[in-house]
Each structure stands twice: as structure tokens, then as C-alpha cells.
Amino acid sequence: xxxxxxxxxxxxxxxxxxxxxxxxxxxxxxxxxxxxxxxxxxxxxxxxxxxxxxxxxxxxxxxxxxxxxxxxxxxxxxxxxxxxxxxxxxxxxxxxxxxxxxxxxxxxxxxxxxxxxxxxxxxxxxxxxxxxxxxxxxxxxxxxxxxxxxxxxxxxxxxxxxxxxxxxxxxxxxxxxxxxxxxxxxxxxxxxxxxxxxxxxxxxxxxxxxxxxxxxxxxxxxxxxxxxxxxxxxxxxxxxxxxxxxxxxxxxxxxxxxxxxxxxxxxxxxxxxxxxxxxxxxxxxxxxxxxxxxxxxxxxxxxxxxxxxxxxxxxxxxxxxxxxxxxxxxxxxxxxxxxxxxxxxxxxxxxxxxxxxxxxxxxxxxxxxxxxxxxxxxxxxxxxxxxxxxxxxxxxxxxxxxxxxxxxxxxxxxxxxxxxxxxxxxxxxxxxxxxxxxxxxxxxxxxxxxxxxxxxxxxxxxxxxxxxxxxxxxxxxxxxxxxxxxxxxxxxxxxxxxxxxxxxxxxxxx
Amino acid sequence: xxxxxxxxxxxxxxxxxxxxxxxxxxxxxxxxxxxxxxxxxxxxxxxxxxxxxxxxxxxxxxxxxxxxxxxxxxxxxxxxxxxxxxxxxxxxxxxxxxxxxxxxxxxxxxxxxxxxxxxxxxxxxxxxxxxxxxxxxxxxxxxxxxxxxxxxxxxxxxxxxxxxxxxxxxxxxxxxxxxxxxxxxxxxxxxxxxxxxxxxxxxxxxxxxxxxxxxxxxxxxxxxxxxxxxxxxxxxxxxxxxxxxxxxxxxxxxxxxxxxxxxxxxxxxxxxxxxxxxxxxxxxxxxxxxxxxxxxxxxxxxxxxxxxxxxxxxxxxxxxxxxxxxxxxxxxxxx
Numbered sequence: 001x002x003x004x005x006x007x008x009x010x011x012x013x014x015x016x017x018x019x020x021x022x023x024x025x026x027x028x029x030x031x032x033x034x035x036x037x038x039x040x041x042x043x044x045x046x047x048x049x050x051x052x053x054x055x056x057x058x059x060x061x062x063x064x065x066x067x068x069x070x071x072x073x074x075x076x077x078x079x080x081x082x083x084x085x086x087x088x089x090x091x092x093x094x095x096x097x098x099x100x101x102x103x104x105x106x107x108x109x110x111x112x113x114x115x116x117x118x119x120x121x122x123x124x125x126x127x128x129x130x131x132x133x134x135x136x137x138x139x140x141x142x143x144x145x146x147x148x149x150x151x152x153x154x155x156x157x158x159x160x161x162x163x164x165x166x167x168x169x170x171x172x173x174x175x176x177x178x179x180x181x182x183x184x185x186x187x188x189x190x191x192x193x194x195x196x197x198x199x200x201x202x203x204x205x206x207x208x209x210x211x212x213x214x215x216x217x218x219x220x221x222x223x224x225x226x227x228x229x230x231x232x233x234x235x236x237x238x239x240x241x242x243x244x245x246x247x248x249x250x251x252x253x254x255x256x257x258x259x260x261x262x263x264x265x266x267x268x269x270x271x272x273x274x275x276x277x278x279x280x281x282x283x284x285x286x287x288x289x290x291x292x293x294x295x296x297x298x299x300x301x302x303x304x305x306x307x308x309x310x311x312x313x314x315x316x317x318x319x320x321x322x323x324x325x326x327x328x329x330x331x332x333x334x335x336x337x338x339x340x341x342x343x344x345x346x347x348x349x350x351x352x353x354x355x356x357x358x359x360x361x362x363x364x365x366x367x368x369x370x371x372x373x374x375x376x377x378x379x380x381x382x383x384x385x386x387x388x389x390x391x392x393x394x395x396x397x398x399x400x401x402x403x404x405x406x407x408x409x410x411x412x413x414x415x416x417x418x419x420x421x422x423x424x425x426x427x428x429x430x431x432x433x434x435x436x437x438x439x440x441x442x443x444x445x446x447x448x449x450x451x452x453x454x455x456x457x458x459x460x461x462x463x464x465x466x467x468x469x470x471x472x473x474x475x476x477x478x479x480x481x482x483x484x485x486x487x488x489x490x491x492x493x494x495x496x497x498x499x500x501x502x503x504x505x506x507x508x509x510x
Numbered sequence: 511x512x513x514x515x516x517x518x519x520x521x522x523x524x525x526x527x528x529x530x531x532x533x534x535x536x537x538x539x540x541x542x543x544x545x546x547x548x549x550x551x552x553x554x555x556x557x558x559x560x561x562x563x564x565x566x567x568x569x570x571x572x573x574x575x576x577x578x579x580x581x582x583x584x585x586x587x588x589x590x591x592x593x594x595x596x597x598x599x600x601x602x603x604x605x606x607x608x609x610x611x612x613x614x615x616x617x618x619x620x621x622x623x624x625x626x627x628x629x630x631x632x633x634x635x636x637x638x639x640x641x642x643x644x645x646x647x648x649x650x651x652x653x654x655x656x657x658x659x660x661x662x663x664x665x666x667x668x669x670x671x672x673x674x675x676x677x678x679x680x681x682x683x684x685x686x687x688x689x690x691x692x693x694x695x696x697x698x699x700x701x702x703x704x705x706x707x708x709x710x711x712x713x714x715x716x717x718x719x720x721x722x723x724x725x726x727x728x729x730x731x732x733x734x735x736x737x738x739x740x741x742x743x744x745x746x747x748x749x750x751x752x753x754x755x756x757x758x759x760x761x762x763x764x765x766x767x768x769x770x771x772x773x774x775x776x777x778x779x780x781x782x783x784x785x786x787x788x789x790x791x792x793x794x795x796x797x798x799x800x801x802x803x804x805x806x807x808x809x810x811x812x813x814x815x816x817x818x819x820x821x822x823x824x825x826x827x828x829x830x831x832x833x834x835x836x837x838x839x840x841x842x843x844x845x
Contacts, residue, residue: 335542338541386588386646386650387646387647387650387651387652388650433652437615437652437653441615441616442709442711442714443707443714446714493546494542495540495542495543495546495547496530496540496542496543497530497533497534497538497540497542497543498540498541498542499527501533501538501540501541502527502528502529502530502533503526503527503528504735504802505528505533505536505538505801505802506526506527506528506735507732507735507736507737507802507805508533508536508538508801508802508805508806508807509528509532509533509536
């Protein structure tokens with residue numbers, strides 16, 4: 001195979017691999033393609049309160065199962081003085097706080113961060129009992145209520161076709177204050193909630209049903225009581241109903257805490273126990289959300305990447321990952337434009353320094369050091385030194401100049417110039433040395449051309465490297481480097497003219 | 511404001527740029543194409559040291575019987591002061607150059623002496639101290655690629671053939687011949703000018719004179735991209751220029767192919783009054799300015815040779831020279 005074909009195949013493979021990984025990270029892991037994407041993260045806090053009497057205390061709170069469209073990013077428990085553990089029984093997680101003795105009002109906290117993702121909220125089929133326990137309605141004083149319930153169920157059954165419509169009919173009737181039967185039932189069950197009554201009625205109608213406890217996620221809500229939904233078995237699958245509207249489906253923004261099962265909170269050794277919730281929403285950068293959710297799942301691509309490094313090293317890598325972009329700019333400018341620079345990749349190092357110092361400070365410091373350094377170098381050249389000592393002398397001079405610039409500018413109140421230390425000193429010294437040779441051999445004009453070319457490339461590289469999108473992509477999708485590598489390989493095969501050659505050879509055409 | 515005309519606007523927008531299509535039609539070879547299609551393809555990396563190090567070039571030339579300027583001394587490492595002085599003391603004219611200098615950098619030419627002062631071609635004087643420093647600079651690698659430590663060569667100054675005296679100002683006129691797979695394909699004479707400060711670099715203002723391969727006469731002359739007919743300093747018309755012993759010179763260039771084994775090669779040749787053409791140096795990455803000097807693109811000639819079959823490529827030096835002189839004759843000369 002010819003080298004050229006190999007280059008194209010290799011470049012295509014690299015590009016495909018890079019693009020594939022990028023798409024995977026975007027689609028499946030939720031890394032945002034564009035910078036500045038935010039996701040809403042809900043922080044839910046459950047507060048368990050009760051009064052203890054000095055006896056041993058044990059409080060058990062049912063923890064939310066992982067709802068399919070709610071990703072739990074983080075959870076924390078706080079309970080001073082209490083022993084704590086999480087136990088799992090029958091598919092249910094419960095947080096258990098315990099203490100040998102406690103007196104007075106007690107507060108226990110459980111906090112979790114969740115993020116809503118698209119998708120169906122509940123898993124089907126659920127392994128829940130579909131048995132129906134018929135309520136006892138045989139007592140004498142229950143005669144009227146029994147009649148009312150049967151009439152309600154019969155009417156609803158007449159007006160419906162299946163379990164789903166029947167449930168809707170029942171819930172509508174139970175929500176209608178003009179309905180005589182309904183008023184009679186609620187009159188009898190004064191202290192029962194709508195969902196309690198609905199469960200009773202559904203049991204009479206021989207429909208398996210249970211309660212779903214949860215919360216509506218709305219920003220800045222405090223001391224919320226859990227809200228209930230109804231879940232009904234239609235013979236094949238479970239359908240959720242919002243009891244007040246009677247409409248099927250889990251309402252949007254509903255966070256399911258407990259599905260079926262037992263009580264939400266059990267307290268032994270305490271009185272007046274109660275659990276309340278508060279909800280706040282935060283807008284968090286999309287990347288952090290992805291990082292949190294993937295770190296829980298130990299996603300290999302994320303776990304074995306630079307994200308697993310400490311934050312400080314990550315910020316260094318943020319800069320290092322920009323270097324290939326700078327190199328690409330140099331390649332483009334040299335291959336397609338034909339700019340002359342002093343030192344092939346010296347402009348990239350300059351550009352990195354500019355990122356730290358800001359452009360104009362960086363430019364002026366560079367020009368200042370170059371001029372002063374050249375001046376010193378011309379004197380040194382008269383001293384008959386060996387090359388290594390001379391360059392070392394220039395390095396020392398550059399360091400002294402940097403120190404002087406920092407001190408003088410600090411005294412003058414120009415804080416920006418303190419960033420001078422970001423300049424690569426050895427590179428500067430070599431640049432000065434090369435420039436002075438160019439000056440001696442080819443004259444000052446060539447120095448201006450080469451220094452100007454280097455600066456132009458450095459500024460362009462700086463401009464690209466500080467681009468918002470480029471920064472975002474290189475750091476969040478380092479696999480794009482493979483695409484970049486492929487691109488550089490392809491450019492390395494370009495045999496066409498350079499822009500500068502269109503100028504250089506113009507006489508040949510006339 | 512006149513009526514808006516798109517072609518005119520585009521022409522203005524383009525400035526001095528010509529279209530790449532036009533260059534392609536002219537067979538102009540670009541830098542990228544040269545690097546990939548010729549240098550990378552025909553020049554084996556392991557043969558570079560022969561041309562990159564002028565001492566090796568000299569040695570190889572001696573083996574192949576190619577004449578070069580006389581080597582007086584070579585310093586492998588940093589020489590002591592007395593060593594250098596011992597070498598230059600008896601000399602009146604000499605050249606100090608780095609073995610691995612690139613682009614003619616670091617070459618010090620001494621054309622005469624005035625007691626302790628050494629005279630450069632420009633008339634400027636340097637002391638023995640300056641020469642010692644220059645030697646020290648060379649050995650530390652100031653002029654070599656990548657700053658590697660280098661060796662110093664002291665060569666005899668070429669006794670230039672006076673035929674070019676009036677075509678060069680203060681400098682060394684040399685002839686560059688591009689040899690492709692052993693076939694000389696193009697030649698030019700580089701004349702330094704006052705403008706170029708005695709240097710033979712075209713982009714510094716030296717005059718590039720295209721030389722007709724068939725006859726050794728000038729066919730085209732260019733300074734700073736503009737066509738000229740006379741040398742800007744000496745006013746000598748280039749039309750009268752005729753390189754003496756042209757066939758010998760072309761033969762010398764062609765035999766560099768066997769000497770170096772490089773497929774795409776630039777040979778720099780000077781004419782000595784007594785010895786005739788001498789190989790100054792060979793270059794594995796010859797520049798493209800020769801196209802401007804000749805007013806002709808290289809690509810067509812190179813492609814012509816690329817189409818050769820094996821039998822044609824196995825011709826000997828004499829046959830190749832005859833072929834090239836016949837095939838690549840200029841369409842017209844400056845006469």
C-alpha cells in the first residue's frame with residue numbers, strides 16, 4: 001500500500017475513533033457538546049422529627065428507589081449522636097438511625113441531589129403483590145357507606161370499558177363535591193385522605209392498587225408533606241394515576257420516594273414523629289452532572305481519564321491539551337500560508353504564555369525582553385565567549401530582566417506584568433540568540449520578518465486556543481485529539497501551493 | 511464611483527497573488543510538492559550526512575574524482591588559539607566555514623591582509639581575535655542545524671574565473687544546478703549585488719540568472735522578482751554572459767548523483783581560473799528560487815524524467831549530460 005493511502009486510512013480511522021468516542025460521551029454519558037449548558041439539579045432534604053422520651057430510639061426512613069428518569073447524583077445523611085446504617089430488605093432501602101437514649105425533640109436529616117433525565121419514570125413489570133384485600137364493610141353502621149361505595153363502583157363500571165377508564169371514572173366521582181355518594185363516603189371517613197378512600201373503593205371494585213409516595217419538585221419549597229399517587233394493576237401492568245385529576249401517568253416533576261410497600265417512617269421510642277421535605281433547585285454545569293453520574297457508575301472512559309486526576313493536575317492538563325491545537329495552527333500557517341517563524345513550535349509556547357499573561361501584556365513583555373536581550377547579546381558577542389556560556393549568560397539576563405520588569409511594574413501598580421514569569425525563559429534566550437545571528441547574517445529586516453512572523457503565528461494560536469469552544473472541546477472531549485491527529489496527517493500530505501508562493505512565483509505567470 | 515465590476519474587484523482583492531491553477535499550468539513546483547514528491551521520495555535519509563557535512567562531501571568528492579576547493583585545515587574540536595593562528599598565519603586569502611552550516615551561514619571570507627588586519631570582500635577589516643571568535647562560534651554549533659557542535663574548515667579562497675567579475679558585486683558568484691536522478695534539469699547563476707550586501711541569496715536582493723542548459727548562456731535574469739537585463743551595480747548586460755567550459759560544469763553536476771546517491775540534488779559550483787569548475791557544496795533540499803531565475807517551472811522537467819524507464823535511468827554520466835543539454839534547452843536566450 002502506498003504511504004499516501006496509508007495516511008488516509010489511518011487518518012480516517014483516527015477521526016472515526018475520536019468522533020465515535022465524542023458522540024458516545026455526548027449521547028450516553030451526557031457530556032455537553034457546547035459550553036455553558038446547565039442542568040437542573042434538585043436538592044431534596046428529608047427532615048425526620050420526633051420527641052424522644054429517654055428510651056432507646058430507632059428511626060427508620062424509607063429511601064427513594066432509583067427512579068428511572070431521576071438520577072441520584074449524591075446523597076448524605078446527618079444525625080449527630082446517632083448510629084446510622086442503610087439496610088435493604090425486600091427491594092427496599094431504609095435508613096436506620098439508632099441511639100441508646102435520647103430526650104426531647106430530635107431532628108435527623110437525609111439529603112440527596114437528583115437530576116431529571118428523559119425516559120419513562122417507572123420500570124415495568126414490577127414485582128408487587130396483585131392480591132386484593134377486601135375491606136370489611138359488614139357492620140351495621142356502615143350500611144349507608146357500603147351502599148354508597150357499591151353505587152359509586154357500579155356507576156363507574158357502567159361508564160367505563162377497562163380498568164384504566166374505570167379508575168379514572170372512580171377518581172372523577174370521588175373528586176366531585178356534587179356527587180351524593182361521594183359526600184356520604186367522605187362524611188363517614190372524615191379523617192381519611194382522597195388516596196385512602198380511593199384505595200378502599202378500588203379494593204371493593206376488586207382492582208389491585210397501592211399508593212406511591214413522593215414529591216413534586218418545585219423550587220424553594222419547605223416543610224412539604226409527601227404527596228400520594230395511586231398505582232393500579234390493569235391485569236397486565238401497573239398504571240399510575242394522579243388522584244385529583246384522575247389522569248393516568250406520573251406527573252412531570254414528580255419524584256417517587258416510595259412505591260407500594262410499608263410505611264415511610266417508623267420510629268420506636270419516640271412520639272409525634274413526622275417527616276417533612278424541602279426542595280431547592282440548582283443550575284449546575286452539565287459537565288459536572290455527567291461527571292457525578294458517571295463516577296457512581298465507574299464508567300471506564302471517565303474513570304481512566306484525566307478526570308480521575310486531582311483538580312490541580314486537571315487544570316494543568318487543560319493547558320497541555322491546548323498545545324496540539326496550537327501545533328495545528330502552526331501546521332496550517334506553515335503548510336498553507338508559508339509564514340516564516342523563528343523556531344517551528346516556538347510560537348505555540350509563546351501562545352501558552354499569552355494565555356496566562358493576557359495578550360497585550362504578553363506581547364509588550366515579549367517585545368521588551370527581546371529588544372533588551374538583543375542589546376545585551378550584542379555586547380556579549382564582543383566578549384569572545386563560548387556559545388554555551390553566552391546563551392547561559394543570555395538566560396541569566398532574561399531572568400534578571402523578568403525580575404526587573406515584575407518589580408518595577410509592581411511598584412508602578414501594574415499588576416498584570418507580574419505574569420511575566422509564565423514566559424519560557426530558555427526559549428526566550430534561544431530566540432534572542434537566533435535573532436541576533438539572523439541580525440548579523442541577514443540584517444535587521446529579516447529579524448523583523450521572522451519575529452513578526454513568529455508573533456503573528458503566536459497571536460493566531462493564542463486566539464484559537466483561548467476560544468471558548470476550543471477550550472471546552474479539548475478538555476471535555478480529549479478524544480477529539482485523535483481527529484486532530486488525523487487532520488494533521490492529512491495536511492502532511494498536501495502537495496499544493498502555499499499562499500506565499502502565489503505571491504513569490506507571480507512573475508512566472510506573466 | 512464607477513460601475514461595480516466583479517472581476518476587477520476580485521483582482522484587487524487578490525492583490526499580487528496569482529491563481530494556483532495558473533501556477534500549475536506553468537509547471538511551477540511548490541515547496542510542499544517538492545518536500546513530499548521529490549525530497550522525501552528520492553532522497554534517502556541515510557545519505558544526507560554526505561551533503562550536510564561539507565567535510566564528508568569533500569571526502570566523497572575526492573573519491574569520485576570531483577574537484578573541490580583545496581582544504582587547508584579542519585578542526586574537529588574546539589582548537590586552541592595557537593592552533594588556529596598557526597594555520598592562518600602564513601595565509602593571505604582563505605575561507606573559514608562550518609562543516610554543517612545551513613544556508614551559507616557562518617562563512618567568513620578573507621581576501622587579503624594588511625599586517626594584523628584581515629580584509630573581508632566588503633573591505634571591512636577583522637582582527638585575528640575576530641577570526642578566533644568565529645572559529646569558537648562554529649565549534650559550539652552556532653551555525654549548525656539544531657545547535658549541534660560543529661567542525662571548522664579552513665579552505666583556500668577560490669581564484670575566481672574573471673569571466674564573472676563584472677557580474678558580481680563584492681561576492682562569490684556560484685552556479686546552482688538541480689540534478690534529478692542524475693539528469694541536470696535546470697541551472698542558474700547567483701550574482702551578489704550591493705543590495706544583497708555581497709550575499710548570493712535571492713530573497714536578499716541578489717540577481718538570479720537563469721542559464722540555458724544547452725549552451726551555458728543566460729536566458730533570463732531576475733532581481734527581487736523583477737526581470738532585468740543588466741547587473742544593477744556594474745551595468746553589465748547579462749546577454750553577453752557565457753559560462754566557459756559549460757559542458758564540463760554540467761558533467762560535474764551530473765556526476766554528483768553517483769557521488770551522493772541523492773535523487774533530488776542541488777549542486778553549487780564555482781569556476782576557478784585554473785582548475786575549472788569546482789564543487790562548493792551539494793544540497794539535499796535545494797530551494798525553488800531557480801524557477802524564478804529561469805522564468806520556467808521545474809515540475810514539467812522533473813515529471814519528464816519520472817516517466818523514464820529503467821534503461822533510460824541507467825545511462826552513464828556522459829549520456830545523461832547529452833540528453834539533458836538537448837532536452838532542456840531554453841526556448842530563447844537573452845541575446
